[in-house]
Amino acid sequence: MTVHIIQNRQEYREARQTLLDLVRRDPMLGTPEDDQLLALAIGVERYEVQYVLDLPAGSRLTMVAKHGWNADGSHRFLLPAWERRRLRFALGLHTPLTQDDRQVLQQVVPVIEDAGEPYAVRIADVPEPLREELREWWRMWCLPLFDPDGCGDCIYVWDWSDWLDRRVPDLP
Incomplete structure (x- = not known):
């Protein structure tokens, strides 16, 4: 090359x-x-x-x-x-997540728990290039970000699941 x-x-x-x-x-x-x-x-x-x-x-x-x-x-x-x-x-070309992508992400991205229940996913824990895709997705839907422990922006675990499964988030 x-x-x-x-x-x-x-x-x-x-x-x-x-x-x-x-x-x-x-x-x-x-x-x-x-x-x-x-x-x-x-x-x-x-x-x-x-x-x-x-x-x-x-x-x-x-x-x-x-x-x-x-x-x-x-x-x-x-x-x-x-x-x-x-x-x-x-380049502005989007590709759907494959089942393999979803399985890898579920294995490598830790879920933060609160009182023993799944609660949030830290955006910084999502590997690139998918982190930028996730950021674009939550911007598009105006989803909330929060920083529960001062260690970086998080999204709710149900928003994470919606993104992984390419579902429209359940908005109020």
Whole structure:
């Protein structure tokens, strides 16, 4: 895989459009198209980190602020399926949660209890890219956030279940 260094805004726009087209086609892992997708994503992200961060509010960024760096300065990638999901989300393309995604989230995201009953989920405990999807969902429905112990924003466990199952929340 060869990462092309993007030199200017025109190359950036072209690379971003090609990246968007590739993500929509969803190439199989390990194919030359998949390698091209990953190389473009890295090139676009590098350009954005270097030149696009100072855009005015409301400007659309593709990748910026991927969490996790290895000691050598390279990115620590997510599982391939979640890395693609993060990329699709960054490009404005939404993908429903699979049953496997839901099972993994139920295993890795702790539920806070109150008096022995499930009560809340801390948003910071949700792995990226799904954390940003969850934030967008609760913003869309104007759901309450709270910080019961001073350790970060939480949502109610029933809102968490609604999001996992893609149900419309039960609003008053």
